[in-house]
Amino acid sequence: MNKKQKIGIVGLVVIFAGFIAFRVFYQKGAKLLADLYPWNYVALVVIVGLLIWYFIWAKKTGGKEEENEVTVSGKKPLLTSNQIGLAAAFGGAAFAFRALGIAVPMVPPLTMDPGALMPCLAGMCGGPVVGIIVGVARGIPSGTPAVDLWAQPIKGIYWYFVWKQIVKIEDEKKRWVVFAVSTFLLQFFVEQPMFVAGNSFILKLYDFYPTWPFTLAWYTVVYSVFQFVVFAAVIKAFPGMFNWRSNKRKKGGRAGKN
Amino acid sequence: MNAKIKNSFLYSLDPRTKMLMLLVLIVIGCSIMDPIVTSFMLICMYVLYRTTGYSRKQVWGITKPLLLAFFLFFILNFPFATPAPGEEVFFYLIPGNKIPVTLTTISSGFASAIRFVFFIWGADLITAVTPTGDIVLTMNKAKCPPEASIAIGIAFSYIPVLKNEIGNVIEAQKSRGASFESKNPIKKIKAYIPVIVPGLFISILKGREIARTIEARGFTYDPMHRTYRKDIRFQAKDFVMMVFLAALLVAVVYLKSQKGWFYTTFILDVLTK
Numbered sequence: 001m002n003k004k005q006k007i008g009i010v011g012l013v014v015i016f017a018g019f020i021a022f023r024v025f026y027q028k029g030a031k032l033l034a035d036l037y038p039w040n041y042v043a044l045v046v047i048v049g050l051l052i053w054y055f056i057w058a059k060k061t062g063g064k065e066e067e068n069e070v071t072v073s074g075k076k077p078l079l080t081s082n083q084i085g086l087a088a089a090f091g092g093a094a095f096a097f098r099a100l101g102i103a104v105p106m107v108p109p110l111t112m113d114p115g116a117l118m119p120c121l122a123g124m125c126g127g128p129v130v131g132i133i134v135g136v137a138r139g140i141p142s143g144t145p146a147v148d149l150w151a152q153p154i155k156g157i158y159w160y161f162v163w164k165q166i167v168k169i170e171d172e173k174k175r176w177v178v179f180a181v182s183t184f185l186l187q188f189f190v191e192q193p194m195f196v197a198g199n200s201f202i203l204k205l206y207d208f209y210p211t212w213p214f215t216l217a218w219y220t221v222v223y224s225v226f227q228f229v230v231f232a233a234v235i236k237a238f239p240g241m242f243n244w245r246s247n248k249r250k251k252g253g254r255a256g257k258n
Numbered sequence: 259m260n261a262k263i264k265n266s267f268l269y270s271l272d273p274r275t276k277m278l279m280l281l282v283l284i285v286i287g288c289s290i291m292d293p294i295v296t297s298f299m300l301i302c303m304y305v306l307y308r309t310t311g312y313s314r315k316q317v318w319g320i321t322k323p324l325l326l327a328f329f330l331f332f333i334l335n336f337p338f339a340t341p342a343p344g345e346e347v348f349f350y351l352i353p354g355n356k357i358p359v360t361l362t363t364i365s366s367g368f369a370s371a372i373r374f375v376f377f378i379w380g381a382d383l384i385t386a387v388t389p390t391g392d393i394v395l396t397m398n399k400a401k402c403p404p405e406a407s408i409a410i411g412i413a414f415s416y417i418p419v420l421k422n423e424i425g426n427v428i429e430a431q432k433s434r435g436a437s438f439e440s441k442n443p444i445k446k447i448k449a450y451i452p453v454i455v456p457g458l459f460i461s462i463l464k465g466r467e468i469a470r471t472i473e474a475r476g477f478t479y480d481p482m483h484r485t486y487r488k489d490i491r492f493q494a495k496d497f498v499m500m501v502f503l504a505a506l507l508v509a510v511v512y513l514k515s516q517k518g519w520f521y522t523t524f525i526l527d528v529l530t531k
Contacts, residue, residue: 079405081473089465091413093458096420102453104446114454137410140393141385143378146284203377204288205370206334215334226447230454237455
């Protein structure tokens with residue numbers, strides 16, 4: 001069993017433990033799907049679908065050998081100097097955007113802040129550890145660190161894994177469509193519930209239902225559009241950094257990397 | 259940061275004590291549901307701001323953007339709070355006895371809104387009086403990998419440089435006729451894209467420079483045994499503060515879990531009984 005498979009099993013155990021905790025403490029022994037709204041069924045289908053997809057993917061790629069980097073000290077470093085540079089660049093940019101007031105205000109405190117997208121972009125181009133670091137850097141000066149310090153790094157982690165699969169799609173048009181749909185699904189079914197749950201269960205700022213999915217649904221939809229527009233612009237500008245292959249052919253040449 | 263803040267008691271505390279303080283404030287804030295007690299905590303926080311050297315104007319500057327959020331949190335909460343059994347209903351928001359307005363629902367809305375301001379104030383104050391270098395040292399003391407703490411430290415110290423560079427991009431776009439003043443969110447997003455992309459490009463270029471520099475200095479050779487010019491040590495006042503914070507936390511958790519205090523209408527019930 002390789003490292004990735006071990007992580008996968010640990011992840012499943014954590015999900016199972018979370019499910020048991022949800023049943024015991026939140027549902028308090030009620031029927032499994034008692035008091036659930038229709039949107040929860042949709043969420044359930046999406047989550048189960050993602051889990052099945054993960055199983056299939058893990059089975060296919062499970063046998064592949066991992067690359068090992070050898071360093072002078074003989075120990076694999078947590079980050080290469082390039083990744084440290086990327087983490088510093090995205091972490092710094094997140095604050096610089098905020099400090100310069102580059103955010104589109106909606107209904108306060110809801111804003112569309114490009115700085116909040118930096119953990120995702122860092123995860124996409126630098127790997128999960130870079131995503132975590134930029135997420136932590138983003139969470140430290142946040143107004144609600146009890147939520148942002150764990151939720152922002154999680155964004156960096158799942159975007160790394162999702163992105164890794166998106167860039168594997170050969171057809172560029174199909175890749176853009178999958179990317180747009182994934183952005184919306186992840187925003188609506190992962191990011192928003194995660195932040196709303198943090199604000200409601202940890203900080204007790206509001207109730208989980210109906211804040212998600214109803215009260216703030218409009219914001220989630222608008223935000224996912226904003227997120228996709230920014231992601232698309234950045235990826236178009238730096239395709240190589242994000243491993244984005246273009247189908248465009250140069251005169252007399254073959255399809256290649258941008 | 260002015261000299262008064264740098265000479266304040268809060269600034270002089272060890273960063274670990276300040277982090278513990280923030281954690282205790284969050285736990286206490288989450289435990290107390292009564293808007294009157296939460297307001298008292300907010301007043302205490304204001305006193306802490308003032309004793310740290312913040313002027314009234316500076317505190318107002320932090321609070322002003324939160325006012326609309328205050329109302330939003332009130333609106334997000336009070337229609338969905340459950341009234342206490344047998345409680346008097348003032349009126350219904352929607353005809354057909356839907357969304358009752360009671361003392362509990364109003365108190366619940368206010369408590370959440372005040373708590374939001376309390377959290378922002380607390381986090382803002384603690385991070386403002388903790389220098390970036392100290393955050394890095396705290397992370398190292400907490401056995402956080404040095405690569406991660408250094409990356410966060412560089413990110414923080416690079417903010418003024420990037421702010422300046424991205425500010426230049428904004429000025430350049432303005433000189434080319436770009437307008438960022440529109441209130442239409444779609445127009446605003448469109449206007450910001452030519453700033454975000456070159457801004458990120460500059461950040462990434464700087465990031466590559468950082469990578470070359472740290473590689474040239476041999477950082478990745480043995481980061482675990484890296485030494486630091488400054489070291490952080492607990493002082494007597496840190497221990498006193500930690501004992502006080504622990505006692506406060508235990509008291510609040512005990513009163514809440516064992517005596518049932520601090521529920522939404524706790525003070526009002528005490529006063530009317």
